[in-house]
Amino acid sequence: MLKNILPRGRSRSLNRTQKAAIAGVGALGAAAVALTAAPASGQTTTTSEAAPTAKVAYSTKQIQDVHAGVTGQLAGASQKVAAIEAKQEAAAKKATAEKKASAKKAAAKREAKETTSRSAQRTEVKKAAPKSYPNNLDGWIREARAIMKKHGIPGSYEGIHRNIMRESSGNPKAINDWDINAINGIPSKGLLQVIPPTFAAYHVPGTSKDIYDPVANIVAACNYAADKYGTMDNVDSAY
Numbered sequence: 001m002l003k004n005i006l007p008r009g010r011s012r013s014l015n016r017t018q019k020a021a022i023a024g025v026g027a028l029g030a031a032a033v034a035l036t037a038a039p040a041s042g043q044t045t046t047t048s049e050a051a052p053t054a055k056v057a058y059s060t061k062q063i064q065d066v067h068a069g070v071t072g073q074l075a076g077a078s079q080k081v082a083a084i085e086a087k088q089e090a091a092a093k094k095a096t097a098e099k100k101a102s103a104k105k106a107a108a109k110r111e112a113k114e115t116t117s118r119s120a121q122r123t124e125v126k127k128a129a130p131k132s133y134p135n136n137l138d139g140w141i142r143e144a145r146a147i148m149k150k151h152g153i154p155g156s157y158e159g160i161h162r163n164i165m166r167e168s169s170g171n172p173k174a175i176n177d178w179d180i181n182a183i184n185g186i187p188s189k190g191l192l193q194v195i196p197p198t199f200a201a202y203h204v205p206g207t208s209k210d211i212y213d214p215v216a217n218i219v220a221a222c223n224y225a226a227d228k229y230g231t232m233d234n235v236d237s238a239y
Contacts, residue, residue, distance in 0.1 A: 163192060189211050203220050204216075
């Protein structure tokens with residue numbers, strides 16, 4: 001721009017007048033720039049420079065309080081979760097214990113029922129198959145004593161055996177045809193030599209009505225002896 005204000009063909013050295021003119025032109029340009037940059041009346045001045053930032057004071061107290069509050073809430077939540085888990089675990093243990101107790105009770109009930117059933121079966125077997133005794137003097141005495149026990153008739157094995165051997169020598173078909181009873185027409189018969197009227201009077205229900213039946217003869221004779229002498233054990237001679 002300064003090149004254009006110099007006359008062509010002249011020396012580029014400036015005299016004092018020219019320098020003063022140039023300085024005047026620069027001053028006017030600066031004034032024009034200043035007027036252009038100045039804000040108009042009522043307008044807000046805009047500048048590209050940022051306003052200085054105000055210093056902010058920070059405090060850790062509130063942050064600490066917030067941290068403490070959050071920590072407390074977390075701790076409370078953890079305690080609630082632990083309490084719920086403990087209750088659930090206790091409930092599960094209780095349910096398991098009750099289930100085991102119920103199963104044990106059911107097993108005991110089944111065992112008791114099975115035991116009762118087995119007992120009933122054994123009883124039925126006993127009823128269906130009564131005890132058998134050998135068909136000899138020993139068996140007759142033992143069977144007779146079993147019946148006597150049911151009816152409360154006393155008499156030991158020894159006392160019965162002793163009297164049988166004296167009266168009939170163990171012969172269930174023995175008969176006395178010479179004593180007073182025979183003379184009167186009612187001879188003594190069987191193992192313990194019982195006359196028919198006595199046998200009929202002291203016959204025990206459930207036994208044979210045949211006077212020669214060894215078991216029926218023993219039971220009826222022992223029943224008579226218990227009534228007259230207290231027990232067959234007290235009889236040592238003809239009765």
